[in-house]
Amino acid sequence: MDHQQPPWSVSGSSQSPRSPSSQPYLHVSVIDPVKLGNGVQAYISYRVITKTNLHEYQGPEKIVIRRYSDFVWLHDRLFEKYKGFFIPPLPEKNAVEKFRFTAEFIEMRRLALDIFLNRVASHHELQQSEDLRTFLQVDEAVMERLRAHENGLFKKPAELMQIFKDVQSKVSNVVLGKEKPVEESNAEYEKLKHYIFELENHLAEAQKHSYRLVKRHRELGKSLSDFGKAMKLLGSCEGDSLGKAFSELGAKSEVVSVRLQKEAQQLLMNFEEPLKDYVLAVQSIKATIAERANAFRQHCELAETMKLKEINLDKLTLTRSDKMREAETEYNQLKQANEEAKRRYDDMVRLMNEEIVRFQEQKTLDIGVAFHNFANGQARLANNIADAWRSLLHKLESC
């Protein structure tokens, strides 16, 4: 499983081509989900394999055991340290209890985690992160300690999520103009923010319906199968040729039903998942927007404070007070901090602009592929169904 992109995605132009052995490479994969623990504390652990020739890493190959919360740790660290970048989204944490350990859910999550890790590993900046190296190499005991330490700050992953959400809602308040604007007034950026927020709603709705469509396929398959069985029984009450016709109908219904179930699965993996991925990606952009707003606000606040200090300093200078030197040091410190904040903010802005272009191009391709897969799947399904019934029709005509 050395693929660098999710199965439904295509390589964007910014991706590096396949690397011959002399070129630096970093291949990661997430495999072998195993259920550990008991009862409420049960969880799934995954094997993470790293193959690389980068000298920052300990060796050409490393295998470690990780669980979902370890991935969350990595994601959060990246989010903290790489402001302005769009951190690839993680699959959702909360799962309905009874589905948490179904084979389907486990496989879907494994795939999503694999995709996440690969995206990080192939991102030109993120792949250099020290936290990534830590994640890929340290043993479980160390990982657990790191994770606990992080959690210690935030008490629970749930609380972390809550803080994220708070930031998001604070941002929307700011963005939507409910709070007092410590706001960048930039028409283009406003447009972008509005676009992102609206986009999430539309995508979420599309994703909801596509999930339902998967269910409908399954339901139709089941009812067709039941119908076929009933028809077979009915046929046994009837005479020769008619009874046979019923029996054949029953058999065909079963065939079509199986085909429908297969397509349901395909639809889930090749359409619904990519859509969900898109939604999550947009949500992560929203988080980045929030960060940017924070950075901006910090920068503004510092600037204000600095100005006050400057005024104070001037006053003190004029009065030749003893406090002047103190005040001067303070002022210089502040000035430095302000310049830092400004630099950070400017970096973010630049990064975001680059990222969003890359993101859009990538997503256009991803969704295009998803559409193609959907249409292909539906066309094939319909053709299969038509063929199945057509063969029966010929038999019936002769009855």
Add this chain to the structure above:
Amino acid sequence: MMGAENKGHDYEEAHLFASKEEMESLVLHEHPFNSNSNGNGNFFSSYGSAMSSSLPDSHHPLSSSVATAILTDSDPLLSPPPYPELHGPSSHDNSYIEPPSYADVIFSPFHGEDINSLESPSLSSINSPMSFSRTSSSNSEYIRITVSNPQKEQETSNSIVPGGNTYFTYLITTRTNIPEFVATEFSVRRRFRDVVTLSDRLAESYRGFFIPPRPDKNVMESQMMQKQEFVEQRRLALEKYLRRLSEHPMIKKSDELKVFLQVQGKLPLPTSTDVASRMLDGAVKLPKQLLGESTVAPHEVVQPAKGGRDLLRLFKELKQSMVNDWSGSRPLVVEEDKEFLEKKEKMHDLEQQLSSSSQQAESLVKAQQDMGETMGELGLAFIKLTKFENEEAVFNSQRARVLDMKNFATAAVKASRFYRELNLHTVKHLDALHGHLGLMLAVHSAFTDRTSALLTVQTLLTELASLQSRSEKLEAASSKVFGGDKTRIRKMEELKETMRVTEDAKNVAIREYERIKENNRIELERLDKERHTDFLSMLKGFVANQVGYAEKIANVWGRVAEETSGYVKESI
């Protein structure tokens, strides 16, 4: 009114003959064809537009919510779509009706064959799918009944409450070329009570036949439902019932039906008086029966004891049936026809399977419906997204993919419409299951007729036997008296007379029983044949539809798959 090449041509002609009253009542029928602007629109497209119009189609047989869901007004797909390229139902049908495929050929099972229908095939085919396959084989004889125009009327006499009792009457129109009828077209007004009378009289005259069961009285529903809804439901049910009656080879020529359909004013059939008055009559007769020698008159024997006024006879037969069940002795005549008993078992099995099939059919229809709906919702969601992207797109890459998204969304909406149309057809075809399940009631009644006739025979035989033994005892006793015993002799004569009458009655009863047996046999044969035909046509129709629509859906998606294949090539 409509284009001449329209398949509604026949319908137009019929229209010219209709009375003014009917013109008003038939207004609902016109609409489905207005939207078909395409002159040579084949059956399918006009049907398609008919079905996708938001009119509640009053002739839909399925009273379940599935049917109303299909045609409900609140369907979001029927409101003008936000995208300019998407046309309304009729015109956009045309864009993918061609190329002629298996689908189009197969879709015509309902038109052309059936000369019985003067209305459009699409409407009449919904009404009695069962009649199609069969009536086309009958030799150019047809009868077509329509029930319409419910009107509220006042009970004129005996109203204790001023403003009195109101009831509804329905206009029953018949078109026929059967010579036994007075004219080729006529109408009459009847109320539900008249239908009950008709049904009861038919049950008496046609013992042993599979008489289609009449609609229920639905007393509860009539009080709880909205008046209009209830009246409409009843109108539909009446129409279905009368049509079924007119399809039965014996009943369609019956006096009762003829009188019902033709005689203006009050229905000249004896009404079934209610149980109380019957019991009263019977109670009056009882003392006389007990005091004297009485037996059932031969002419009464042809009717079952249960519904009659002769309480004594009722008691006797009841006793006989208990003797049959509980005593060890075999009754004097039993159901010996093994073939019949086998058939009865088979009917029982059939009924069970029909019931379960009918249920599964409803589930299937619902699942198809849901599929169509969700597909449509998905399409709409993407249409909204397309619109949004168009308005607010920030980057060029987005604009490029917007077109693809639009094509995708349009395809989803089209596919959704196909699923719904498929479902409408499926409902029609699978209705044969429901129909035959309903007929099982008629079969039960017919078998019951047979059982009660047999019981009458058995009772009379028992009676005869007991009379015989009494007579013998009397003879023996009286012979001991020298010179004869005047009272005893008189009694003996009375007894002999009773025995004679009973003997006659017994013979009549046996004849009646044999007659009913023969009716049962004929009807079973007929039903089997009809069921066979109906089911075969149901299977063919169902499968043909699945094929046809799958082809159409495959076409739609195939095109989108091609158009978007570029995305996948880029990944290589």
